[in-house]
Amino acid sequence: MSRRLAARERRTDRAIELWGLGYLVLGVVLATVAAWPVYQSWRVVLVAVVGAVIGGGIALLVRRLGWRGITGALLTVLVAVAAYALVVVPVAIPSAVTGIPGIARGIRDGIVGVVVGWKQLLTLDLPVGEYQAVLVPFLVVTLVGTLLGTTLVLRDDRWTPLAALPVVAMVLFGVAFGSSETSAAADVFGVELPAPRELLLAVLTLLVTVGWLLGRSRLVRARALARARGGTVSGGGGSVWIAVRRNALAVGLIVIALVGGLAVAPAAAQLADREALRDGIDPSIVVQKQPSPLSDYRGWFGVDSFDSELFRVSGDVERVGRLPLAVLDDYDGETVHVAADTRFSRLPRSAGAGDDRIDLGVRIGEGYSGVWVLSPSALAAAPDFAGPRAEALDDGFAIAADSGGAVDVAPADDDFGLIPGDSYTLTADEQKVPADFGSAQGAATGLDPDEYPALLEWASLQELPRTGAGLTELIDRLRARGYLSHGLLNDPDATSWVQALKADGRYTFISSYAGHSRARIETLFTSLVDQQRRAGAKATDATLVAAVGDDEQFSVAASLLAREWGFESRVVVGIRLPAADEVPGIPACTEVCTGSQMSAWVEVRDPRGGWVPFDVTPQFAKAPTAITEGEQLPENPTVPDDAQSEAVDPPQAQSDASDVDVVPTGEDAVAGSGFWPIVRGVAIGALALVLLLLPIAAIVLAKVLRRRFRRGAADPEVRIVGAWEELVDGYADADVPFDRLPSRLLLARSAGRAAAEQLAREVDRAVFSEHPPTAADADSAWSIVDDERQTLRAGSTFWKRLGTVLTLRSFLARIRSTNRPVTVPLSMRKEIAP
Structure with missing residues (x-):
C-alpha cells in the first residue's frame, strides 16, 4: 500500500x-x-x-x-x-x-x-x-x-x-x-x-x-x-461539487x-493616448534649450561668418538639391522652432537594400558648431562619424521621427553637438518631390483673423484658388513684391553682403529689422496691403514691391500663407547644392559652404503624400517705390478718371464656410475650449477610481459568492460542511489564531472558541453518522456561523472589520495548507476520531 x-x-x-x-x-x-x-x-x-x-x-x-x-x-x-x-x-x-x-x-x-x-x-x-x-x-x-x-x-x-x-x-x-x-x-x-x-x-x-x-x-x-487517505486520519465528508463550484467561481x-x-x-x-517608454527618452530636452536657428539667421551674413567655412561637402553633390540643417515645424508667434512633443529616435548604422542611393561626406569647418546636423531628410542609415569623437557622436545622433531633421547631442566642451574638425559620411535615398502638387486641395483655414488681419487681407486681395497651384502663385507674388535686405542702415556688418549683391547686379541698400515674430510678419504684410491699395488694380509686380526683409521673415510668411491655404508647412534652414534651382541673392554651395550660402525655405506637405519645397528669398532687382494715392505711375501711364478717387475696400474673401458654420468667438469660444478638458480630466479620474476599486469589489464579490454557494447547496450534508469551511475562513480573515489540524475538533479547540467546538461536533455527527442530516441540521449549523460572525464583529473596531472584509488571508491560507504536510501533536492523536 x-x-x-x-x-x-x-x-x-x-x-x-x-x-x-x-x-x-x-x-x-x-x-x-x-x-x-x-x-x-x-x-x-x-x-x-x-x-x-x-x-x-x-x-x-x-x-x-x-x-x-x-x-x-x-x-x-x-x-x-x-x-x-x-x-x-x-x-x-x-x-x-x-x-x-x-x-x-x-x-x-x-x-x-x-x-x-x-x-x-x-x-x-x-x-x-x-x-x-x-x-x-x-x-x-x-x-x-x-x-x-x-x-x-x-x-x-x-x-x-x-x-x-x-x-x-x-x-x-x-x-x-x-x-x-x-x-x-x-x-x-x-x-x-x-x-x-x-x-x-x-x-x-x-x-x-x-x-x-x-x-x-x-x-x-x-x-x-x-x-490524508494513506494515514490514520479519515478524510472529511467533502463533495466533488464543492470543487466544481470553487472552479466555477474562479x-x-x-x-x-x-x-x-x-x-x-x-x-x-x-x-487618453497610450504612452510607451520610448516616448520619454530622446534628445528633445537638449534641443528645446537651443535658440531657434532661424533667429540666428542674419548672423551668417556678418563679417565674421559671411566668408567663413561652415561645412565642406563631397560625394554625390551634383545629385542633391538641398541639405537641411534644421527642420522647424512649430510657430508660437515669436519664433519658429522644433515642436516640444517631437520624438527623436536613432537610426541603424547599416542601410538596407535600396535604389538610387546618395553618398555624401561632410566636414565641419571653423565657422560652425552646434547640435544641428547637416544631412538630407531621407537618411537610409545613421552617419558614419570619424575622428576621436566618433563614438560619442554616434551615441548622440538622432532624427526627428516626423520631420527627418537630424541632431547630435554628444557632449562638446561646455555645450553639445558638433565642433570644428568633426566629419561624417552618410547615405540617403533620393528625395522624390510630388509631381502634381498644383491640383492638391487645401483644407479649412487654420489662422485666426484677430491675430493675422494684414496677412489674411493681403491673401484675399490676390483672389487665388485654395489649391496647390494657387499657393504656388501666392508665394511667387510674395517673393516678387519683396526686397532682399539682411540688416539695418547703421550696421557695420552689412558691408560684405551688400557688396556681394551689388556684384550680382544693381542693388540699393534698404534697411530692415530682424526677427520673425507675429508683429514683424504683420508689419511686412501691412506694407504690401497699403502699397497694393495705393497702386490700384492694374499695377504691376514692380510697382507693388514694398516688403523688405530676407529669408528669415519670408520663410515664416510663406509658411503661414500655406497654413491659411489649408496645407501643413514647416521652415527649413540649410544650404542649396547645384541640383537646386538658382536663387538670385543666395548662391548654391559646390564644395565649401560659407555663411553667404545659408538659406531658409518652406516645405509644404501634399495631402496625398510627400513634401514640396518652395524658395522664399525675395528679389533685389527692383527697389520699393513710394506711391501716393492718385499718383500716375510710371509703369502704367493710364490716368485715373477721378484724380480724387478714394481707395475702395476689397470685397470680402471667399470662404467655404457658411453662416451656419460660424466659429464661436469671445467668451463662448473660451468657455467651449475649456469645457472638454474639464470633462476629460473628470472622466479619466473617475475611470482611474473605478479601476482602483475593481480589486476591492472583486474580493468582496468572491467572498459573497463563496458563502452563497456553500449555503445554497442542495445536499444538507454539503451545506453543513460548507458552514464549517465558512467558519474556518472567517477565523482566518478575522485573524483568530488556530492550528490547521486534520481533525475539526482539534482545530476548534486550538482556536479556543466555543462556537467552533460546537459546530465541529455537529459537522462530525452529520458526516460520520449512519443517518443523513436534515435541512434543519444544516440551518442550525449556519445559525452558529452567523452568531459567531456577529460576535466577532461586535468585539472589533470599524477599521478591523473593514480589514476583515478586504483581506485575502482565507484564500491564501487554503493554498498554503494544501502544500504543507500535517503533523498531529502526540497528545492529541488519541482524540482523533477513527
Missing part, C-alpha cells in the same frame, strides 16, 4: 512540475509574440529559445546539485553570467562574429548592453532588427525570467505561484518597449475593439496564468487528499473581468 501511494505521489509531483514548465514555455511564446513588432527579425525567436533553454537548464542543474542558501544563489548567478557571456555574441550580436577581435568587442558590447542596451533599444526607430546589441535586453529578459520562473516552479511550496510574475514581466517587455501606436481597431460582432493585438495578448496571458494556477491547485489538492470572476475590460477598453482608449 505504501509503495503504491509513494509511486502515485511521485507521479503527482512530476505532473505538477511538468504543468509549471509547460506554463513557462507558453509564457516565452507569448513574450516572443509581444516582442516581434519591436524587432521583426527571425533571430528574436532564436534569442527566446536560447534564453529559455539556458534559464530553465540552470534551474534544473541547481536542483540536481542541491545548491541552497546564499552560496547556492551566488553559484547560480556565476553560472548564469558565464552561460550568458558564452552565447550572447553568436545569438544576440551576430554582427560581431568577424574574428577574435570582433568577438571580444561583441562580448564587451553584450556586457555593457545589459546596462545601456535598454536606452539604445528605446531610441531606435522600429523595427530595430538585429542592429548592434539591441537583442541583448530580450535575451536577458528571457534568460532571467525563465531562470526565476523555473526555480519557483521546482520549489513546489507556497512561493511557487509567484512564478507568474516573471512570465508576465517577459510579456510586458514587448509592450513597454514597443511603439506608442497600438494596432488598428477591429470590428468583432459589431463592437469596435481598440488595440486588438495588445488586448489579445493581455487576455491570453491572463487565461494561461489563471489556468496554470487553477490546474496546479487541483493537482496539489489531489496530492494532499492522497496523503472562471466566473475571470469572465466578469474580461467582459468588464472589453466594455471599458473602447471608452478608455478615447480618453
Whole structure:
C-alpha cells in the first residue's frame, strides 16, 4: 500500500512540475509574440529559445546539485553570467562574429548592453532588427525570467505561484518597449475593439496564468487528499461539487473581468493616448534649450561668418538639391522652432537594400558648431562619424521621427553637438518631390483673423484658388513684391553682403529689422496691403514691391500663407547644392559652404503624400517705390478718371464656410475650449477610481459568492460542511489564531472558541453518522456561523472589520495548507476520531 501511494505521489509531483514548465514555455511564446513588432527579425525567436533553454537548464542543474542558501544563489548567478557571456555574441550580436577581435568587442558590447542596451533599444526607430546589441535586453529578459520562473516552479511550496510574475514581466517587455501606436481597431460582432493585438495578448496571458494556477491547485489538492487517505486520519465528508463550484467561481470572476475590460477598453482608449517608454527618452530636452536657428539667421551674413567655412561637402553633390540643417515645424508667434512633443529616435548604422542611393561626406569647418546636423531628410542609415569623437557622436545622433531633421547631442566642451574638425559620411535615398502638387486641395483655414488681419487681407486681395497651384502663385507674388535686405542702415556688418549683391547686379541698400515674430510678419504684410491699395488694380509686380526683409521673415510668411491655404508647412534652414534651382541673392554651395550660402525655405506637405519645397528669398532687382494715392505711375501711364478717387475696400474673401458654420468667438469660444478638458480630466479620474476599486469589489464579490454557494447547496450534508469551511475562513480573515489540524475538533479547540467546538461536533455527527442530516441540521449549523460572525464583529473596531472584509488571508491560507504536510501533536492523536 505504501509503495503504491509513494509511486502515485511521485507521479503527482512530476505532473505538477511538468504543468509549471509547460506554463513557462507558453509564457516565452507569448513574450516572443509581444516582442516581434519591436524587432521583426527571425533571430528574436532564436534569442527566446536560447534564453529559455539556458534559464530553465540552470534551474534544473541547481536542483540536481542541491545548491541552497546564499552560496547556492551566488553559484547560480556565476553560472548564469558565464552561460550568458558564452552565447550572447553568436545569438544576440551576430554582427560581431568577424574574428577574435570582433568577438571580444561583441562580448564587451553584450556586457555593457545589459546596462545601456535598454536606452539604445528605446531610441531606435522600429523595427530595430538585429542592429548592434539591441537583442541583448530580450535575451536577458528571457534568460532571467525563465531562470526565476523555473526555480519557483521546482520549489513546489507556497512561493511557487509567484512564478507568474516573471512570465508576465517577459510579456510586458514587448509592450513597454514597443511603439506608442497600438494596432488598428477591429470590428468583432459589431463592437469596435481598440488595440486588438495588445488586448489579445493581455487576455491570453491572463487565461494561461489563471489556468496554470487553477490546474496546479487541483493537482496539489489531489496530492494532499492522497496523503490524508494513506494515514490514520479519515478524510472529511467533502463533495466533488464543492470543487466544481470553487472552479466555477474562479472562471466566473475571470469572465466578469474580461467582459468588464472589453466594455471599458473602447471608452478608455478615447480618453487618453497610450504612452510607451520610448516616448520619454530622446534628445528633445537638449534641443528645446537651443535658440531657434532661424533667429540666428542674419548672423551668417556678418563679417565674421559671411566668408567663413561652415561645412565642406563631397560625394554625390551634383545629385542633391538641398541639405537641411534644421527642420522647424512649430510657430508660437515669436519664433519658429522644433515642436516640444517631437520624438527623436536613432537610426541603424547599416542601410538596407535600396535604389538610387546618395553618398555624401561632410566636414565641419571653423565657422560652425552646434547640435544641428547637416544631412538630407531621407537618411537610409545613421552617419558614419570619424575622428576621436566618433563614438560619442554616434551615441548622440538622432532624427526627428516626423520631420527627418537630424541632431547630435554628444557632449562638446561646455555645450553639445558638433565642433570644428568633426566629419561624417552618410547615405540617403533620393528625395522624390510630388509631381502634381498644383491640383492638391487645401483644407479649412487654420489662422485666426484677430491675430493675422494684414496677412489674411493681403491673401484675399490676390483672389487665388485654395489649391496647390494657387499657393504656388501666392508665394511667387510674395517673393516678387519683396526686397532682399539682411540688416539695418547703421550696421557695420552689412558691408560684405551688400557688396556681394551689388556684384550680382544693381542693388540699393534698404534697411530692415530682424526677427520673425507675429508683429514683424504683420508689419511686412501691412506694407504690401497699403502699397497694393495705393497702386490700384492694374499695377504691376514692380510697382507693388514694398516688403523688405530676407529669408528669415519670408520663410515664416510663406509658411503661414500655406497654413491659411489649408496645407501643413514647416521652415527649413540649410544650404542649396547645384541640383537646386538658382536663387538670385543666395548662391548654391559646390564644395565649401560659407555663411553667404545659408538659406531658409518652406516645405509644404501634399495631402496625398510627400513634401514640396518652395524658395522664399525675395528679389533685389527692383527697389520699393513710394506711391501716393492718385499718383500716375510710371509703369502704367493710364490716368485715373477721378484724380480724387478714394481707395475702395476689397470685397470680402471667399470662404467655404457658411453662416451656419460660424466659429464661436469671445467668451463662448473660451468657455467651449475649456469645457472638454474639464470633462476629460473628470472622466479619466473617475475611470482611474473605478479601476482602483475593481480589486476591492472583486474580493468582496468572491467572498459573497463563496458563502452563497456553500449555503445554497442542495445536499444538507454539503451545506453543513460548507458552514464549517465558512467558519474556518472567517477565523482566518478575522485573524483568530488556530492550528490547521486534520481533525475539526482539534482545530476548534486550538482556536479556543466555543462556537467552533460546537459546530465541529455537529459537522462530525452529520458526516460520520449512519443517518443523513436534515435541512434543519444544516440551518442550525449556519445559525452558529452567523452568531459567531456577529460576535466577532461586535468585539472589533470599524477599521478591523473593514480589514476583515478586504483581506485575502482565507484564500491564501487554503493554498498554503494544501502544500504543507500535517503533523498531529502526540497528545492529541488519541482524540482523533477513527
